[in-house]
Amino acid sequence: MKISCEIIKDLLPLYHDGVCSNDSRTMVEEHLAYCDLCKAELQAMEDELPINQAEQNLNEAEAVKKLSRRWKQGRIKSLLEGILLTGVTVALVALVLYSVMGFRVMPRP
Numbered sequence: 001m002k003i004s005c006e007i008i009k010d011l012l013p014l015y016h017d018g019v020c021s022n023d024s025r026t027m028v029e030e031h032l033a034y035c036d037l038c039k040a041e042l043q044a045m046e047d048e049l050p051i052n053q054a055e056q057n058l059n060e061a062e063a064v065k066k067l068s069r070r071w072k073q074g075r076i077k078s079l080l081e082g083i084l085l086t087g088v089t090v091a092l093v094a095l096v097l098y099s100v101m102g103f104r105v106m107p108r109p
Contacts, residue, residue: 016045
């Protein structure tokens with residue numbers, strides 16, 4: 001049975017990783033026996049260097065760490081600004097109530 005290269009190319013990653021069924025493995029191996037294009041495709045998968053991917057992953061992880069640090073610093077800064085703004089607002093409201101309305105916390109004797 002002749003299987004198209006497109007179907008084999010769909011199965012090659014599974015075949016390469018060793019996770020395809022026995023029937024699929026047999027079909028791929030039969031196809032590879034006579035198809036040089038699919039053999040080259042499989043060889044390209046085997047020639048990929050995972051070292052480059054690992055280096056890229058480390059670089060991305062470092063970028064995420066830096067972003068996380070900046071986010072945490074920004075969050076702390078925002079919290080402190082919020083506390084300060086709340087304190088100033090409460091002080092202004094108290095000052096207005098004290099000066100305009102004669103409001104006092106403790107009653108006069």
